[in-house]
Amino acid sequence: MKQTVSQQIKKKLEWLGHCFFYTVLVLGGQRAAYCFLYPVIFTYVLCGRKIHRATAPYFRRRFPSHNRLALRLDVFKNVLSFGKVLVDRGWMGLNPKAELSGRFDDSEKLRAVIREGRGVVVLLAHVGNWQTCLVRLKALNVEVHALMEFDQERVSKHFFELRGERPFNIIDVHGFLGGMIEATAALQKGDLVLMMADRLHQGRSASVDFLGSRANLPIAAYHLAATAGSPVVVLFAAKTGRKNYSLAIWDIFYPGRSGREKNEEFVHCAQRFSSALKKYVEQYPYQWYNFFDIWAQ
Amino acid sequence: MENLKKDLKEMLVRDLKLQDINPEEIGDDDPLFEQGLGLDSLDAVELVVLINKHYGLQIKDMEEGRVAFASVNALADFISEHRDTSTG
Known part of the structure; x- marks a missing residue:
């Protein structure tokens, strides 16, 4: 072009x-x-x-x-x-020796849901230093897959490449059927699948309240979890000091097990994610990096 | 093979809750996604789980999915080929 x-x-x-x-x-x-x-x-x-x-x-x-x-x-x-x-x-x-020291107090909670053996859908958002903190997932001894855009030209965004130790496989969301086949297969193996849940690129969505207005959030993650029978973990990172961060679980839920009608269930799940995100931005208002009008999407 | 294709068509209509379509109306070579039956990526998730549940087979990646999910014919070929491999 x-x-x-x-x-x-x-x-x-x-x-x-x-x-x-x-x-x-x-x-x-x-x-x-x-x-x-x-x-x-x-x-x-x-x-x-x-x-x-x-x-x-x-x-x-x-x-x-x-x-x-x-x-x-x-x-x-x-x-x-x-x-x-x-x-x-x-x-x-x-600098390969450079390290941030972080807290992940909820790691045992995450291990417990992994032990259930049905895979785990981990929801992330464009907040905090999430990429840096994902290094911690290496310690879980389970395969991690991230559904995300992987633009080779903008490799600077992917510091794992520079560092030569990416702790997860990337499933390209622009691949065949949005990478959903690989994501499902990964869950069936009991692996972790990371997904961004705060921005709608394509596909179905649910209208939920976020900070007092309606926003359309994607529901693919909940559909995936419900179909594979996997739990959903909402995991956000925050930079808490020059060399410190905290990684925490903000919610855990099981889509599809409430007996609600499917669409109603997915709206409910999206609302739970939105509520967790609201709590996060109340605590860390300046670590919102979703430079995008999610209320207009 | 014809029975397998019939079963697959019935499974698609029943489990993916396809509206206003009968299993007999699905052509063996009709594309399952987009222009064909109009399935989308979330239906693909269900299809992967259904194939695993009913036939004990796993579709591991998008390359395998691209081939297997091309049509009912392709899906039947995938199942019979892999079922033979896993039992043989």
Whole structure:
């Protein structure tokens, strides 16, 4: 596809930005890169419009009483925290010895549902430093599969590739039938299947309440779990310090076992996920990285 | 083989709850997904589980699924071939 001049310039600037931050990371480490984030993000939030458009649907609902200035500050904090997550990924990708220390107090709960032997659908969302924390799943001694987009060109997003130790297999959502055949087979083997449940790409959805407005969330995960007889675990990560994170289970449920009519059951499941996500953003309001109007999808 | 195809068509209509369609109306070579019977990825999930439940066979990945789920004919071929392998 032919790119316009502005797209070419934007791509070049993105590339330069990446090079700059990787150089800072190599020479000065994580702390130095964090320092550079402040002026870069301040300028971006002050001059950019796109980021305000992308975050406004969330912040208007999360902080309805905030005025314009407070909302600008919210956006700054949000983008800064996202920048730190990206820096961490780059830092850990470039430095094999770099580690974040994390808590996963619920690991025994997760082991218990894995032991049920029916596979587990693990629901994630675009919040916190989820990719970094997934390293912890290696310790579970079970195969992990992630249904996600895997764009080879944007490999910088996948720090596991840089680090050479991806703790999960990627099932391409753009593959035949959205990768659902492989996901089902994985559950039948008793494996873990990770899915993002906060953004609708395609397929069926349910309208649920999220932060006071109706949002359409995908229901494929609940259908998959109900059909395979698997439990659903809602797992969110949060960055809790410069080198610390926490990984926690926010809900566990069993789609299809309530006796409700199928569609009603899936709406109920989507609402449970939405309620867990609401609790998360109440605790970590600036770790929302779903820069997308999920209420309009 | 003809009995297997008949069973598969009945299973599709009954277990996937296909509306306004009789098993006899499904052609042996009609595509199961999209333009054909109009099944989608969530129906594929059910189909994988049904094949496992009724025939004890696992469809492991999308390549196998692409071949097996092309039509009733293809699904019957897949089942008879793999059933022979697993019993033979």
